[in-house]
Amino acid sequence: MAVLSIRIIGDPVLRTPAAEVTQFGPELARLVADMVETMDDVHGAGLASPQVGVSLRVFTFRIGDASGHVVNPVLEVGTEPEPEEPEGCLSIPGLGYPVPRVSWARVTGLDLNGEPVEFEGTGMLARCFQHETDHLNGSLYIDRLVGEHRKDAMRAIRSSSYSSVADQTTRERSESIGSSFGLGTASTVQGGQPSTHGTRR
Ligand code: ZN
8 A cells, every 4th residue: 555645736737627437456455445544644534546646436434433435426415504614725725715515415325346336424424525536527626615705715826835835745645655654765755844644644
């Protein structure tokens, strides 16, 4: 298993609708295992394959006691709006904005063996299912922002200080990847101080 590098906004793979999985075998099993390891390494609540540069319809999630993966997910949502809460994304480091979502969602799909799976949830879990399914369609949460939040997000992402935040995140994660492989020399990455772990979404 391996920790994969996470693609940052601006990478075209994040804007490409992902393809249905048609082959169930060791490669898919390895992808899912690596995604779980990557998600846990950065303390993420969910991760979609395009975020690790693989344009396939797969996501993983871990929220409280609920965790799993879904291949070729189909999302159903309720109509009741969820109270707006700040949402972040591993591919848009350092930012968070309240995103309009609905409070109930269900995903049905397959597991890595091709067996049917179904997950249903409210609150954070429902939010996660909506967020990750968006990724598989080439959408990001910032696309759903409205009004001032949208303006703020666009301004922040375009600013030069944002690209330095994103660069730093990428660098910190690459150090983390090195240490996860057990390579003692991984901190030859430029930047001096070792990164602090455990505060990233
Ligand atoms: Zn995301």
